[in-house]
Amino acid sequence: YPVDRAAEDKDSNMDLLQQYLENYYDLAKDVTQFVRRRHSGPVVKKVREMQKFLGLEVTGKLDPDTLAMIRKPRCGVPDVGQ
């Protein structure tokens, strides 16, 4: 204590990203903690796919533009997959 605010924000942003990729980019739901696998191939690949589809710079990382985009209101239908 005190709470490490930055670390907490980072975790919640990661949760947001995980949910977004699972809901809209067909990222397989996986019990492994997302934060630990955020640099793994499949996740980076999905981040890049999402950034490309939405017209963002394709960095493979949760950069500020990408974070702002996944916070925006949108349609609930996925962007890829079934």
Next chain:
Amino acid sequence: FTTFPGLPKWRKTHLTYRIVNYTLDLPREAVDSAFEKALKAWEEVTPLTFSKISEGEADIMIFFAVRDHGDFIPFDGPGNVLGHAYAPGPGINGDAHFDDDEQWTKDTSGTNLFLVAAHELGHSLGLYHSADPTALMYPVYNPRTDLTRFHLAQDDVNGIQSLYGPPPMSSPDGPAAPTESVPPEPGTPATCDPALSFDAISSLRGEILFFKDRHFWRKSLRTPEPGFYLISSFWPSLPSGLDAAYEETSKDIVFTFKGNQFWAIRGTEVQAGYPKGIHTLGFPPSVRKIDAALFDKEKEKTYFFVEDKYWRFDEKIQSMEPDFPKKIADDFPGVDSKVDAAFEAFGFYYFFSGSSQLEFDPNAKKVTHVLKTNSWLNC
């Protein structure tokens, strides 16, 4: 644009919709009109038509709901997900659900219902999301959309027409052949090129067709964006590079001319017995081709323009009038150069020569406006 996996689409062109319940954010009539306007946007660019029912099972059932609403995809409270919809098909398919935890508004002070409705109904018709940020089917809501100038992006039109084709030539006897609007490729004429000239122009069942080389623009007065098509995609047997065209509206026939031949087409059907020779209309052998033609529906007479002269054909008695040809400049003061194309609309004659267009008032017998040729193409 993308379509749903498996390409689900409606196998009929007339669809019903029902607004099962209403958000309390707006008066009922505002909700009704938002959905009506949203469906009209799709109706204008396809053969689809929609009618609203108030009870029973409609093709497209529209719900407002919050959180878990019985379809295993709960909404998430204010913000984030605004709505979702299902691809065409029976039961829940085709339905559209809207998150009533949003603040639905007629403007963009909250979440604009018309915009989200038009998007979700795009799904109900079979469109998936688009990666074009200017398209209605882009997944992220754009609160800065100018509602006063809303129209579907070309990507949206290309997408929905890949499923259902373009609107029929507003013909009583069914839709025209499903044909792709051709996105401009290299070597095709650019719609808003200031030097654009036309080969021929004709009305057709309330639309205006602007012919150029192998293509034509099809302008409906209801949609700002003209469609762009290959002539051969509607009329495979017609030649490209036409000389002239006009619609004899009382017969629902468009006559198209090239060289010393002409064709009669009704909708997408070239009539049997054509092409015929232009001399069967009464032209002297010295006339090899005509430059332009326009039909005056009031007088039921067709004007044929050849170099600096013109003939007049009486459509009622199907005969070229005596005492012709006459000098164009004598009877159409201000129309001094060779006419490339011409048509009549709203009681005016429109003459096209090179990159200019003259609006001529046949009663006042004078040119009333000088315009660019592509002023009709939303340039």
